[in-house]
Amino acid sequence: MVITRRWALFLIAVGVWTWVIWPRFGLAIYKDDRSFADGSPTSFLWVHAVLIAASLAIGTTVGVLGVLAWRRARPAEEFAAKVGAGPQD
Template sequence: MTVHLPTPLALILILAGVWTLIVWPPFLRRILKDPRARDEKGAATRFLTVHIMLISTSMILGAATAVIGVRALLA
């Protein structure tokens, strides 16, 4: 079953996906430099673990959103 998505909606999906992929990496760099990211022994803290999970999940969803938008645009 093929569903046609209007071009403006496909472009919004692409834009949202690209935005996500642009915004999160600089945030990750800031988190990695944050003193709360590592304990005194250099081990990752929950602060770092939670943020890495948040960022990776958001980037996966952003990439999927962009791919869906591109596929809808090309369909």
């Protein structure tokens, strides 16, 4: 399967977006009154911590795949020259 540079850029953007959004959400959950009862973490906190960790792992994987795809993808001009197609006027 060949991934274009445009799709690779999209995957990288998804990975970056994940790391922008989820830590902020984690901080909001940590500060929520439902996160602790008598100084101990509640199931509310644990469930959200697992969801955040899974989302960050998936986002990181998608971002790394995007970087790898970007590095392996050929620029459009190089691909067109190799196939024998020229730019359309």
